[in-house]
Amino acid sequence: MFDWNDLKAFLAVARGGSTLAASKTLKINQTTVARRIEALEASVGLKLFERGQTGSRLTEAGEDLLAEAERMEAAAEAFGSRASAHQRGLAGTLKVTSTEILANLAITPALGEFRQLFPDVKIDLIVSDVALDLASGEADVAIRSGIALTVSDLVARKLADFDFALYCSRDYAARRGVLVNFEDLKNHDLIGGDGSHLPLPGMRWMFERAGGVEPAHTSNSMTNLNIAVKAGLGIAPVGCLLADLDPDLIQCSEPIPELRAGSWVVTRPELKDAPRVRAFIDFIVPHFAALRRSLEAKGAAIRAEKAAAVVSFPKTA
Structure with a gap:
């Protein structure tokens, strides 16, 4: 099973177009972002990005999984929001x-x-x-x-x-x-x-x-x-x-x-x-x-x- 932090790195790279942009969004270093992407690809057994000098582009499999990743992100945010509401x-x-x-x-x-x-x-x-x-x-x-x-x-x-x-x-x-x-x-x-x-x-x-x-x-x-x-x-x-x-x-x-x-x-x-x-x-x-x-x-x-x-x-x- 993949790590949720790896999935957050996947979303950040997909949205930012590169591991550098993702590192700024997530406030972690670029090497950590790249390592998380590699761990996620190994976990699902798929290549999710084509990497080049201009950045990272989603593969066909990556494009297909992006919407599912976004739904998981929304569910996680809803979970956190409701937990916070219960605390208050x-x-x-x-x-x-x-x-x-x-x-x-x-x-x-x-x-x-x-x-x-x-x-x-x-x-x-x-x-x-x-x-x-x-x-x-x-x-x-x-x-x-x-x-x-x-x-x-x-x-x-x-x-x-x-x-x-x-x-x-x-x-x-x-x-x-x-x-x-x-x-x-x-x-x-x-x-x-x-x-x-x-x-x-x-x-x-x-x-x-x-x-x-x-x-x-x-x-x-x-x-x-x-x-x-x-x-x-x-x-x-x-x-x-x-x-x-x-x-x-x-x-x-x-x-x-x-x-x-x-x-x-x-x-x-x-x-x-x-x-x-x-x-x-x-x-x-x-x-x-x-x-x-x-x-x-x-x-x-x-x-x-x-x-x-x-x-x-x-x-x-």
């Missing part, structure tokens, strides 16, 4: 969990850029509206909304606060009218969520004010709940940032202070200083902020266009 902690798998809405809106669209910056970090995205248990290792990093982190030993970094209001579709408003006041909720179709699977304080708040009315439709998915509102199945609390972007959704109330929810990127204390974890968090926080600014600007324009369809809002006080 910027390699390996990172399990990230998020709700479907945040995964589709903010995380997945950003992963292409993250991979360009950190190609040796593999993101396993676990999409679930159910909060996974980070402490037991179900995920390394979570992006969560509306949770009480003050009683948790998790390490969290704030992303943003989000407003919620009651919304219905244009079709529903045309058929049933918009909300007059919160007492009027009992006269409307209300969309509920499966509280055993989802933390839905907004749903509880709405149904408490509706006086125990049964939901006209339920779902255990936040994404599906938003689609149910858009489909005209009734009224439900929806995040204003997304609802304002949809021309088909009509805002039925002012943002409800009790439903304002924070979003956080969360990890376990022992992982907070792991390089791949810090790299992801330091990347996603400013990305999230920029995305929010962009969506708010777009939503303001669409909200102005929808204003004519909205009558006076019921007061939250």
Whole structure:
């Protein structure tokens, strides 16, 4: 089997055209380069160069083997790069969990850029509206909304606060009218969520004010709940940032202070200083902020266009 250093000498001579040029590239003397070429030729049993006064020219066999040598060189460089990344902690798998809405809106669209910056970090995205248990290792990093982190030993970094209001579709408003006041909720179709699977304080708040009315439709998915509102199945609390972007959704109330929810990127204390974890968090926080600014600007324009369809809002006080 040939020596890897002999193969490097072969590549350097092929590219430089002479053992002298190769010696300068490899920073070894010319005699050593010539000796390595001879050792490689003896190892493979082929003459790889025609030598002359003007330098060294690849033989037919040398030309044929050059591409294979270059592939081996690329593989060796990739091996070294990945080993270096592991030494820095910027390699390996990172399990990230998020709700479907945040995964589709903010995380997945950003992963292409993250991979360009950190190609040796593999993101396993676990999409679930159910909060996974980070402490037991179900995920390394979570992006969560509306949770009480003050009683948790998790390490969290704030992303943003989000407003919620009651919304219905244009079709529903045309058929049933918009909300007059919160007492009027009992006269409307209300969309509920499966509280055993989802933390839905907004749903509880709405149904408490509706006086125990049964939901006209339920779902255990936040994404599906938003689609149910858009489909005209009734009224439900929806995040204003997304609802304002949809021309088909009509805002039925002012943002409800009790439903304002924070979003956080969360990890376990022992992982907070792991390089791949810090790299992801330091990347996603400013990305999230920029995305929010962009969506708010777009939503303001669409909200102005929808204003004519909205009558006076019921007061939250």
